[in-house]
Amino acid sequence: MKLKIAIQKSGRLHEDSMALLNQCGIRLRSGTGKLKAEADNFPVEVFFLRDDDIPQYVEDAVADVGIVGENVLYEKNKKVKVVQKLGFGKCRLSIAYPKDRPVQTLKDLNGKRIATSYPYVLGKFLKQQKIKAEIHEISGSVEIAPGIGLADAICDLVSSGSTLLTNGLKEGDVVLRSEAILVANPKLNAQKQEIVNKLVFRIKALQEAQCNKYILLNAPDAKLERICEILPGMKSPTILPLAKKGWSSVHSVVNENKFWDIIEQLKAEGAQGILVVPIEKMII
Numbered sequence: 001m002k003l004k005i006a007i008q009k010s011g012r013l014h015e016d017s018m019a020l021l022n023q024c025g026i027r028l029r030s031g032t033g034k035l036k037a038e039a040d041n042f043p044v045e046v047f048f049l050r051d052d053d054i055p056q057y058v059e060d061a062v063a064d065v066g067i068v069g070e071n072v073l074y075e076k077n078k079k080v081k082v083v084q085k086l087g088f089g090k091c092r093l094s095i096a097y098p099k100d101r102p103v104q105t106l107k108d109l110n111g112k113r114i115a116t117s118y119p120y121v122l123g124k125f126l127k128q129q130k131i132k133a134e135i136h137e138i139s140g141s142v143e144i145a146p147g148i149g150l151a152d153a154i155c156d157l158v159s160s161g162s163t164l165l166t167n168g169l170k171e172g173d174v175v176l177r178s179e180a181i182l183v184a185n186p187k188l189n190a191q192k193q194e195i196v197n198k199l200v201f202r203i204k205a206l207q208e209a210q211c212n213k214y215i216l217l218n219a220p221d222a223k224l225e226r227i228c229e230i231l232p233g234m235k236s237p238t239i240l241p242l243a244k245k246g247w248s249s250v251h252s253v254v255n256e257n258k259f260w261d262i263i264e265q266l267k268a269e270g271a272q273g274i275l276v277v278p279i280e281k282m283i284i
């Protein structure tokens with residue numbers, strides 16, 4: 001039994017999706033030019049599709065799981081299960097206004113026209129906000145709509161903001177924050193669910209590793225107690241005696257967010273030769 005995984009054929013999510021499968025130890029047999037590829041060492045088959053089609057294929061069980069942006073998932077509104085956030089493809093769906101016109105806030109949008117490729121998500125947002133505006137669905141180049149007189153504002157994906165800037169638009173309310181997610185058909189059989197569980201276990205090990213660093217340092221024995229207090233570690237730090245008398249080597253794992261604070265404290269306590277090493281996978 002093989003798990004069928006749908007990923008984007010080409011575009012912004014393709015490379016990160018491929019890299020994720022690769023880092024999970026899944027080696028695909030053929031290249032990406034084809035419709036599908038099989039793995040030698042893990043029971044999966046990967047289908048390369050347009051991102052817009054992935055929620056439907058997963059709902060229909062043509063694919064068992066898929067990697068897609070939350071923006072696409074919520075717009076398509078299909079019956080699929082969100083399994084895991086993946087941390088890439090981050091962007092936001094925002095309303096944006098032409099800089100030089102009277103319509104500048106949400107309230108100004110009553111009775112006005114908004115161009116978007118996300119009519120469903122935007123419609124829900126406007127209803128929540130009690131704004132009655134006309135939604136014009138267009139499939140691409142939404143940012144030019146105000147300039148050609150098609151709309152008073154737009155609602156589109158933003159990441160760096162440079163597309164808005166070059167089109168004379170200013171970002172307003174954020175309708176949705178999005179990243180790539182793993183979705184699944186809600187009725188997978190037990191065998192397929194088992195494969196999904198294995199995949200998610202590997203993804204979590206990668207994510208855990210990405211936000212932690214392995215740290216090695218030398219410390220005078222007299223300072224060991226204090227240094228161990230500073231280092232959180234997975235259980236407690238590993239301590240090995242050095243050839244030089246009165247000194248030890250201390251190994252531990254440090255969360256990236258607290259990293260610089262901890263290094264400063266360690267140095268202040270007399271730690272030397274501090275080495276920081278990336279962790280490839282981390283199983284807690």
Ligand code: PRT
Nearest residue numbers: 011012050051052069089090091157158159160161162163
């Ligand atoms: O061919 P296919 O249908 O599969 O691909 P596509 O052209 O529909 O999608 P693609 O590859 O452009 O994007 C795939 C997914 O990447 C999206 O559904 C989002 O989940 C995610 N993503 C992340 C983005 C962006 N960032 C993004 N910046 N998708 C699109 N953009 C576009 C945006 O529409 C706008 O035109 O980039 C422009 C804005 O970018 P900045 O950096 O100028 O703000």
Ligand code: ZN
Nearest residue numbers: 050051052053
């Ligand atoms: Zn698309």
